Amino acid sequence: MAAYSQLIESIGRQREAVIGYQSRMTAIPALGPDNGGTGEMPKALYLEGVLRDLGVSDILRVDAPDDRVPDGVRPNIVARIPGKSSRRLWILGHMDVVPAGELSHWKSDPWKTVVDGDRIYGRGVEDNQQAIVCCLLIAKQLRELNLTPDLSLGLIFVSDEETSSHYGMHYVMKKRPDLFGADDFVVIPDYGVADGSFIEISEKGQLWLRVEVTGKEAHGSRPHEGRNALVAASDMILHVRDLESLYAETDPIFEPPCCTFVPTRHEENVLNINSLPGRDVFYVDCRLLPGVDHDAVLASAREIMEAVAERHSVKVDVSAVVNAPASPATSPDSEVVRRLSGGIREIYGIEPRCVGSG
Ligand SMILES: [Zn+2]
Known part of the structure; x- marks a missing residue:
């Protein structure tokens, strides 16, 4: 001692x-x-x-x-x-x-x-x-x-x-x-917080999607001759949130307690302002609760994006660039959590809390 x-x-x-x-x-x-x-x-x-x-x-x-x-x-x-x-x-x-x-x-x-x-x-x-x-x-x-x-x-x-x-x-x-x-x-x-009270015992799975939209490039003055991939992609971005209602389960150890589906990166399309873009690529960062089937989410994303693509007469390709399902959670009663909790109580004088991270 x-x-x-x-x-x-x-x-x-x-x-x-x-x-x-x-x-x-x-x-x-x-x-x-x-x-x-x-x-x-x-x-x-x-x-x-x-x-x-x-x-x-x-x-x-x-x-x-x-x-x-x-x-x-x-x-x-x-x-x-x-x-x-x-x-x-x-x-x-x-x-x-x-x-x-x-x-x-x-x-x-x-x-x-x-x-x-x-x-x-x-x-x-x-x-x-x-x-x-x-x-x-x-x-x-x-x-x-x-x-x-x-x-x-x-x-x-x-x-x-x-x-x-x-x-x-x-x-x-x-x-x-x-x-x-x-x-x-x-x-x-x-992952942690400044006072050291969080013990992370679970992590959401990571599914990063790449969505490539292919339309037809045209001069900006003649939009009827093209199919605007940016406009179609924008519509798709607004429909990413449809995934939230399909995968609405929650787990209170996480903050937020639900799966998240967030459009993030957008690739540059045309370099000039007077071209109607024929190709547009964006990405979606999905964080899925343990137990949610990644393949099912990928299939749902494809279905949603394809329905939008049809309305805009463009093609869409949805692929997973990162697909790392969640590992099983560590039990709050496991020896490693109990020992770590004891250390936190002793050194910091606070009560630790088991949490999940996104
Ligand atoms: Zn890190």
């Missing part, structure tokens, strides 16, 4: 280390190719170096081949620190971040951290560098205090979390299922 208090207390004094790790990681934009980037390798190499400097010797890489990035692979780091028991606590963080978006909406350079009191700003500092920093701090303090934890520890830093995990955790699970014991604990500090 003395060692435990010592560890908790010393981790609370790591402000400078947190700022240092965060600043160095933020300066290495790790964007996957689906987000227009060149992958996570430079960030992975930095983190491997940090782990080695912290005396972690058991580090392996489970790299997923991906010829769209210059290194040809998407790196996944697995670092293990032995404990008194072979039973392991895994903590998982993801290295990739989402794009910075419209730069003029930032008050500072997204790739340079800014520290303001107890806040730190920069792309990725929360999602998900806070998790990686927590892992590094544990490794650092175990070493500095020369402690051997009761449970063995496993730290995993993955790629590709923001765009399906296909080259990240899915790949690690597929290639190295032997790494994980049946009674191991797994904690993924990704």
Whole structure:
């Protein structure tokens, strides 16, 4: 118990280390190719170096081949620190971040951290560098205090979390299922709230749709000769919400408690104002409650869009660009949730709450 208090207390004094790790990681934009980037390798190499400097010797890489990035692979780091028991606590963080978006909406350079009191700003500092920093701090303090934890520890830093995990955790699970014991604990500090009271036990499935509308291009002055794909696509966008009534089930652990269907990205169509667009492409981000059949949603989306297409005499093609159904929820009564809840009560003095995330 003395060692435990010592560890908790010393981790609370790591402000400078947190700022240092965060600043160095933020300066290495790790964007996957689906987000227009060149992958996570430079960030992975930095983190491997940090782990080695912290005396972690058991580090392996489970790299997923991906010829769209210059290194040809998407790196996944697995670092293990032995404990008194072979039973392991895994903590998982993801290295990739989402794009910075419209730069003029930032008050500072997204790739340079800014520290303001107890806040730190920069792309990725929360999602998900806070998790990686927590892992590094544990490794650092175990070493500095020369402690051997009761449970063995496993730290995993993955790629590709923001765009399906296909080259990240899915790949690690597929290639190295032997790494994980049946009674191991797994904690993924990704979604959360500032006071630390949320324990996420379930996540909605992810179905991203691409809708391509094909009409007929014409001069803007002669619309009767064309079939306007933009107008048809706009009508379809308004009908995306028809999916809400078809899939209206709810689960109160989620906020919002229902499936969501949100038109998001729209591709550029014609470059000039005096052309009637013959092709238009937009995307829909669907987040589906566990148990909702993704194929059924895809079929419904096709049916709805095809009915609109018919009215506009255009063609439509609806395809899934990401299709990741939800995993079964973790039971609120499971040992990992009970132990984590105990830790939250003890350290923060608050009552944790089991929630789902979208
Ligand atoms: Zn995340």
